[in-house]
Amino acid sequence: xxxxxxxxxxxxxxxxxxxxxxxxxxxxxxxxxxxxxxxxxxxxxxxxxxxxxxxxxxxxxxxxxxxxxxxxxxxxxxxxxxxxxxxxxxxxxxxxxxxxxxxxxxxxxxxxxxxxxxxxxxxxxxxxxxxxxxxxxx
Numbered sequence: 001x002x003x004x005x006x007x008x009x010x011x012x013x014x015x016x017x018x019x020x021x022x023x024x025x026x027x028x029x030x031x032x033x034x035x036x037x038x039x040x041x042x043x044x045x046x047x048x049x050x051x052x053x054x055x056x057x058x059x060x061x062x063x064x065x066x067x068x069x070x071x072x073x074x075x076x077x078x079x080x081x082x083x084x085x086x087x088x089x090x091x092x093x094x095x096x097x098x099x100x101x102x103x104x105x106x107x108x109x110x111x112x113x114x115x116x117x118x119x120x121x122x123x124x125x126x127x128x129x130x131x132x133x134x135x136x137x138x
Contacts, residue, residue: 033111038130045123046116055112057128063104064131067112070097071124078115084108101131 033056036042044053059065069079079098081089083106090100104110114126 036112036126036128038128041125041127043123043125044114046114046121049121050118051121052113052115055114055126055128056109057112058109059104059107059130061105061107062132065100065102065104065110065128066131067100067126067128068097069099069114069124069126071122073122075120075122075124076117077124078113080111080113080115082111082113084110 033054034042036055036057038057042055046053057065067079067081069077071077074095076093076095077098078091078093079100080091081100081102083089083104085106089104089110090102092098092100112126112128114124116122
C-alpha cells in the first residue's frame, strides 16, 4: 500500500509540474495591453526594474509581420510574440535593437511583450508592420 501512495503522489506531482510548464509557455495575460495600429510608432519605457510591457495587434492568418524594438542606449531587450491561443510564436533578445519577422498562422489578436533584464530600466521605441499587402474586399 505504501508504494501505491508514493506512486500516486509522484504521479500527481508530475501532472502539476506538466501543468505549470504548459502554463508558463502560454502568453502572459496582462492587466492592460496597449492596442497598436499597423505602422504606429510607440515611444515608451521600462521605468521600474522587472516591469514588462504588453501590446496587442490584430492580423489575419498568413500575414507576414515585422516588429522592431530599438533603444537609445546599450540595453539588452527581450521581445516576445504570442499568438491568440497563447502559444509563443517567437522570442528574440539583443542589445540596442531587436526584431521579429514572422508569418502568422492564426487570425486574431497577437500579443507583443517587451522586457529588459530584471535590474535595467530605460526607454525604447516599438513599431510593427504588416509586410504582406492588404487585399481589398471583393
